[in-house]
Amino acid sequence: MNLESQIETKAKEIHTDGYPMSIGEVLSLYRDGDIDIHPEFQRIFRWNDDQKSSLIESILLGIPIPPIFVSQRGDGIWDVIDGVQRLSTIFQFVGVYKDHNDQVMPPLTLSATEYLPALAGYSWEVSSEPGKVFTDAMRRDVKRAKLEFRIIRKESDENAKYDLFQRLNSGTQLSPQEARNCLLVMLNSQMYTRIAELSESLEVRATIPLTEQKESQAYRQELVLRFFCQADYSGTRTQLREEYGQYLTRWMRKAAGLYGTDASPIDVSLFTRTFSILNEVLGEDAFRRFDGARTLGPFSIACFEFVTSGVSANIEFWEGNKNLLADRIRSVWSAPEFRDHSGTGISPRLRVPRLILNSRQYFSTAS
Incomplete structure (x- = not known):
């Protein structure tokens, strides 16, 4: 044409x-x-x-x-x-x-x-x-x-x-997630409310300490959305066809249309079970770097992607082996499945699919 x-x-x-x-x-x-x-x-x-x-x-x-x-x-x-x-x-x-x-x-x-x-x-x-x-x-x-x-x-x-909303608000003072939140309110206000509620749960706040700036940009809500997007991922290891932010927005629009139906990818039970166990075993250290002796540094988005994807995909196993989970999470930082695909030079388009698929296998066992 x-x-x-x-x-x-x-x-x-x-x-x-x-x-x-x-x-x-x-x-x-x-x-x-x-x-x-x-x-x-x-x-x-x-x-x-x-x-x-x-x-x-x-x-x-x-x-x-x-x-x-x-x-x-x-x-x-x-x-x-x-x-x-x-x-x-x-x-x-x-x-x-x-x-x-x-x-x-x-x-x-x-x-x-x-x-x-x-x-x-x-x-x-x-x-x-x-x-x-x-x-x-x-x-x-x-x-x-x-x-x-x-x-x-x-x-x-x-x-x-x-589409018009996204175009009119691109380049504004809204953060990417604040723009998504506005879009989600129009698409499905009930899903927006649930995402907001989950982002403020005690378990999420305990495991994801954020800076004041990140808090003001609705970043915690973005992480909740990422969790469900990751759990729903059924693609390959090849890089995403678009930038990750665009991919997440596109997925959200699709999920909003399915929310409230049997086909909805928003599994609240899986989310709460995952963060409950993560808070119980490591708390605020769940997504911080481990150097072999101690945890240090700020929240790591790559660690979040890897750990939440793997634990949620194998939630029943880890609910029965809670005593082993802390060591398994700490071992992530020396594991090639994580380390080789989470460096600063690797774009989210390539990093996310690989970490999701690697983590599902990595957390399928305790060693």
């Missing part, structure tokens, strides 16, 4: 509309449940009050705001793909925004901005400072201000909104 044919074919798969809407109209959509901004995103996106105040400043001054991208679901509800923070800021300022527990959040009190320093202390209707409330005229101006919307219509290819 030549380029012109490809363009024509793909263009027919995505149907879009674009038009401006007043903030008052958007508020009505939100109150009626006709637009879903996924409050779970509030755990992922991190706008501070200064950033929120700058948005309100832009609305008041008529400064252009980037378009809001939404996707129309089969039931007609709009899923927000890009613009969650902009909309949630507006809804919080007006005092109608509900969090992921369906509780109305405290209204936003503005801070001073570059062009409107007098905004400091102002709120929409109620303020702790006398005279720091928007007038009726100011509220009307805000509600009449326009936001530009780009809508992917429901007859578009079902993957269009997810």
Whole structure:
């Protein structure tokens, strides 16, 4: 198929509309449940009050705001793909925004901005400072201000909104896993909730000590996702056809479609059994380097891949031989099955398949 044919074919798969809407109209959509901004995103996106105040400043001054991208679901509800923070800021300022527990959040009190320093202390209707409330005229101006919307219509290819989300958020301040989390919320919010719960379990936190930076980037949730992806791996030792991050995202999208069915690769029981035994025998040393005498250094992702893949694949054996597991894990660091495929010069595309397959065999016995 030549380029012109490809363009024509793909263009027919995505149907879009674009038009401006007043903030008052958007508020009505939100109150009626006709637009879903996924409050779970509030755990992922991190706008501070200064950033929120700058948005309100832009609305008041008529400064252009980037378009809001939404996707129309089969039931007609709009899923927000890009613009969650902009909309949630507006809804919080007006005092109608509900969090992921369906509780109305405290209204936003503005801070001073570059062009409107007098905004400091102002709120929409109620303020702790006398005279720091928007007038009726100011509220009307805000509600009449326009936001530009780009809508992917429901007859578009079902993957269009997810592809668009990834493109719009590539290169943003989101970490790779934070972007995946947003995608997973849209794909299957129940799977997202379960992954988040598992990442905060006592056993996981005990065996995976992370730096504050890694914690803030949802890295522990990525590791939970990696566990299930590894356990589901049925490929060969050859390198993956794409970068590992892309591979993990693609696998997650497939798993989200199967979650809740008998074919789901998310085996929570296997996960909890694996981390329970790892925490019992080694705790925070489970994924740290062993030099023959002691454990040292930070958490090792290669060790995580090797140990969790091998132990989970042979979980019944190790539950019956717990007293031998600590020595088996420590021996990994001198084993060619691990050492020869986990060096710094080996890319994840090549490392991951080899470590998964090697580990399943390595942990099939105690020696």
